[in-house]
Amino acid sequence: MKLFHRDRREDSRSxxxxxxxxxxxxTIVDFAAALLFIVGSVLFFYEATQRxxxxMFLxxxxxxxxxxxxRLVREIKLYRLGDTEDLADRIGGRD
Structure with a gap:
C-alpha cells in the first residue's frame, strides 16, 4: 500500500x-490564506496599517x-487503516 494513492479514499466508510x-x-485553510493575503495586500496601501x-501575510x-x-497527515491516516481487502475478507465483506 502506497501513500498518495487516489483510489484509497473509496476503500471503506472510514x-x-x-x-x-x-x-x-x-478548503478552510485555503480560503483563510487567500483572505489573509487579500486583506494584507489592501492594508499595505496605507502606512498606518502596514504592520x-x-x-496577515505571515x-x-x-x-x-x-x-x-x-495532505500528508491525511495520507498517513489512510495508510494506517491498512489493507481493507484483507480485512473485508476476514469479517465477511463488511466495512
Whole structure:
C-alpha cells in the first residue's frame, strides 16, 4: 500500500470519512490564506496599517504551509487503516 494513492479514499466508510474531513480542513485553510493575503495586500496601501498587513501575510504563509501538512497527515491516516481487502475478507465483506 502506497501513500498518495487516489483510489484509497473509496476503500471503506472510514476512508471516505477521513478523506472528507481533511478536504474540508484543506478548503478552510485555503480560503483563510487567500483572505489573509487579500486583506494584507489592501492594508499595505496605507502606512498606518502596514504592520497589520505584514502579520496577515505571515499568518497567510503559515496557512499555505499547513496545506501540504494536512495532505500528508491525511495520507498517513489512510495508510494506517491498512489493507481493507484483507480485512473485508476476514469479517465477511463488511466495512
Amino acid at each position: 476512508h471516505r470519512r477521513i478523506y472528507a474531513q481533511f478536504e474540508i480542513a484543506y 497589520v498587513g505584514t502579520w 499568518v497567510g504563509s503559515v496557512c499555505f504551509a499547513l496545506k501540504p501538512t494536512l
